[in-house]
Amino acid sequence: MITEHKESLNPDDPKDLIDAYLLEMKDRGENPGEAGGVRNETDLRIVLFDALFAGTDTTYNTMKWIFLYLAAYPDKQRKLQEELDSALPSGSLVTLEDKPRIPYTEAVINEVLRMSSLTNVGLPHSPVRDVVLAGYKIPKGSMIIPVTASIHSDPRYWDQPDLFLPERWLSPEGKFVMRKEGYLPFSTGKRSCVGESLARMELMIFTATVAQNFTIGPPEGKTIDLLPDFDNRIIHMARKQDVVFTSRNP
Incomplete structure (x- = not known):
């Protein structure tokens, strides 16, 4: 991609992030005293990897979890489809x-984010x-994850935490209620995910569109395995397995 952008680069009409970055690199080379900071091709590759991994791969893997939970809980899936x-x-x-x-749709997505805990550790x-937190001494310079x-x-934050209950996100009036304490799928603080609003928009549109058109279930005679693939210690990836998409509009 970088090579292709170099070949088509128009300094008067940068078309995307890569073009803009390449122009910054060029400016830094021509004006080293004026253009500061790290601007090189290695850094550009890292920026693109971050954009792909954080902006695409996480949404893709979350959608796999959503499909699996809908397949594993047909009653919740029917309720979501009836709402849509x-x-x-x-x-x-x-x-x-x-x-x-569509508050129940949003509740299902939030509950899948909680149950799957895709990014199971924070930054x-x-x-x-030196600090003392909850009676524990944490020395200066320690790495805290x-x-x-x-x-x-x-269970201090969640009633029956092992159960998949989208209803926990709904008020008695049936409206969606966002809980903050004990809910950290996008981390928290200054280093929280900058793409949270985009990710939530994608998850809502993708989930609703698929559920409008398909019913998801396990293959005949099979069950859905909702345990993560423990070979990956950083990301809770869904285990590889088949699901069946049946058209609701034959």
Whole structure:
């Protein structure tokens, strides 16, 4: 991709991030005293990897978890489909404007994010001085890695944490209610995921569109395995398995 952009680069009409980055590299080479910072091809590759991994791979893997949970819990899937059928005119595609009208869909997505805990550990932090937290002394310079997956299954924050209950995200009136304490699928603080709003938009539109058109289930005689692939210690990847998509509009 970088090579192709070099060949088609038009300094007067940069078309995307790679073009802009290449122009910055060129400017830095021609004006080393004016263009500061790290601008080289290695750094550009890392930027592109971050964009692909954080912006695409995580959404893709979350969607796999959503499909598996819908297949494993057909009653929850039917409830989601009934909501979509009622809230959206027949044949119409969901948009962001429909979000307030499909609270159960959003509840299902939030519950899958909690149960799957895709990014099961947060970013490392390090204290600048000795501190005591909850009775534990943490020396200056220690590496602290939060284990968000354990928080998502902590009974101090969640009633029956091992159960898949999208209803926990709904008010008695049936409206979606976002809980913050004990819920960290996008981390928290200054280093929280900058793409959270984009990811939530994608997950809502993808989930609703698929559920409008297909019913998802396990192959005949099979069950869905919702345990993560423990070979990956950083990301809770779904285990490889088959699911069946049956058209709702034959």
